Amino acid sequence: MKRQPISTGSEWTFELIQEYDQEIGRIARERYGLETYPNQIEIITAEQMMDAYASVGMPIGYSHWSYGKHFLSTEKSYKRGQMGLAYEIVINSDPCIAYLMEENTITMQALVIAHACYGHNSFFKGNYLFRTWTDASSIIDYLMFAKQYIARCEERHGIAAVENLLDSCHALMNYGVDRYKRPYPISAEEEQRRQKDREEYLQRQVNDLWRTIPRALDKGGAQAQRKRFPVEPQENILYFIEKHAPLLEPWQREVVRIVRKIAQYFYPQRQTQVMNEGWATFWHYTLINDLYDEGLVTEGFMLEFLQSHSGVIYQPSFDSRWYSGINPYTLGFSIFRDIRRICEEPTDEDKRWFPDIAGSDWLTTLKFAMRDFKDESFILQFLSPKVIRDLKLFSVLDDDQQDVLTVPAIHDEAGYRTIRELLAAQYNLGNREPNIQVWNVDLRGDRSLTLRHQQHNRKPLGESTESVLKHLHRLWGFNVHLESWQDDRRVNAYHMPPLPDPSPTAGLPVLMT
């Protein structure tokens, strides 16, 4: 018995959106048991969407020229029709905020509701990285606090000073996260309450470190001096700056902290792009198809839906002029779909590759995959030979010591495992970003800061390294060195300010003893 479709035209109204949301939500909850935060669906204009774009999806952001730059470039390509806007932006908060654009048809709105409000939303709520690293209930408050604090700093210290500081922090933003340590949940209220105490405390701590009067204990001399500070290398450069940079004012430390906290908030998103998009795409596909099976949407609706859907998961091949890497939507969607297939109709190959999940309950397995993995481990665990074959994945080895490129593995029996490992490694943020850590501070000498870059496969640093060091130099206030090490050999070094040409040491003053 077919039911009456919810709508037949392409125009949307608030009532229709509500009705679609109810039906999609009903199926998501009752049939699939998806757990979500409450949804807050906001209808916005294209211009507002560009605003949201510019501030990297933060609903409330502090003012900075770089957001203006992003806005201008988005606006330009949108006005020229070079680029459509994303249909939605969704924010990991409680309630989960999803933006819908007013230009969209009702079909697109339904797709977006299924994708964002039930797909992404349940991912935010379920995935272990988001659960442990971000606090959805307090992010909006925290962003509000950050915006106000930075605005106040601008009033007190001038826009230029704050802007320079933010520039420097942004340059190091990716090195402002704790990769292994679970951060404290952020809370705007507490931040404000403790801010005053912290300012004083921090300053005292820093002063202590830089105490110039020698302590009685210092008799040990040489041995104490040889000890490095920090004793262990530190991966969170911004944290180190916040706590130990000798010349920063308390308010500057606060700003560093704000940038660091926001970077930390976005860190899980950077680690789960394939999973997050794949999961959301899987669910919009499943949920909308269920609507169709129940007779709630028309054939015309489905045609439009399928067209958008196939656009979203389109993967140009490597030699196409549209190719710009692997489409995370395609990869994620293919893997999730394949997990379901492996559970429901396992082949012999699947039984050999996935003995533990072949033939199991697909919904349980799918939710397990969503909950307890990040991109790297997800691909390593679930990328099946079939998906590798479907996408025709192959690898290319580019070694600058050899004249030709080689193809170590392709989508065949011998290559599946290699491809899977290589692709997983490609999504490991640790491999994608240079491994740079705080190595030493010359506490008793010129106070210079030394960073150490551990090269991976001889990959050198990019050309903007010097500019980043300028920013780091601004934050640290004294000389900054960056050394690149391959295994135990120092291969390169950057200095800020750049070292003068080595001159004869004859003229060096001799210290009187």
Place this chain on the structure above:
Amino acid sequence: MSYVIDRRLNGKNKSMVNRQRFLQRYRGHIKKAVEEAVGKRSITDMEHGEQISIPGRDIDEPVLHHGRGGRQTIVHPGNKEFTAGERIPRPDGGGGGQGSGQASNSGEGMDEFVFQITQEEFLDFMFEDLELPNLVKRHLTGTDTFKTVRAGISSEGNPSRINIVRTLRSAHARRIALSGSSRAELKALKAELARLKQEEPDNLNVIQATEQEVERLQARINRVPYLDTFDLKYNLLTKQPNPSSKAVMFCLMDVSGSMTQATKDVAKRFFILLYLFLKRSYDKIEVVFIRHHTSAKEVDEQEFFYSRETGGTIVSSALKMMQEIMAARYPVNEWNIYAAQASDGDNWNDDSPVCRDLLINQIMPFVQYFSYVEITPREHQALWYEYENVHEAFPESFAQQQLVSAADIYPVFRELFQRRMVS
């Protein structure tokens, strides 16, 4: 449970601040682009913005990342012909390695960051640093630059400004509102008391109780104050700036037969630029348009720019008219007077000395600044040389420049109206 919220009406232009910050940061680049654009663009289309491009390397936000080189393995989709272990020659321009590192260096920085600025922003950049010369701010000092005007009623203010009628009206309203229910009760009780006294005069207990109740209510009503601080209303006065430093700009233009179409076009553009500039920079400025051939006529803006006439040329007719208008409408002690004249340099031969005398004796002494642009590629004629005498007599306040094509307008314009120190 989902909430659907319509956000379309609020939060527009959230990125405005960021956009302004961006323009501020790259103003050097933008100004250069604007100046180039003004040289190229026809002045009549000032109605749209401009595309600005900034070299990508100037605008980068640097981050630490891997460069080319080393040993990298990348997985790609869409394999067609490759087999495992195959060796492929390095594609041109792509790939890594030291060889192609060079190639990518030459491409670096070529990516231009291109964006659009609005008309308003365009004009802002164009008019920056320009200002009417020697604008003497005569009456801007002292208290008489502001006049106080009434601006409604406020609940805060100086006791001397109290508005009695409004205050009492609001006190009255408050008393009614606060004691209304008590009054209704009191009225009912009084009626009851009257009835009791009439019908059951012996029921003393009840009568006494009712009387006490009446007293209590009366007291409660009396406790509502007659006038509360809350009621006070004041006349609100605000100060409006009343600058007595006013300026009038005379635009004089030759529209005679000797002016070719192209010359008129250039002249018109000069004035349009001028006029746009005046309209923007000075809210309180009046502009008088005088066009002339053998006789002069005061016209409105539309007619000045867009109607055509032919005939001979007598420049002094315009100067005479200007002098008359100055005398009649713009007394020198109240107005700063500026004038700009555009012509192709042709004049009735006997007329040029008349112009000189008119200027030197009757106009220049009262004018802050007079600029004359001659739009001609040819040799100067009598008028230019007579005007050189004027320039000698008033070197500070008289300027003359020659224009040849539309591209010259902007530099000349800037030259003429460069910011000058008020001496």
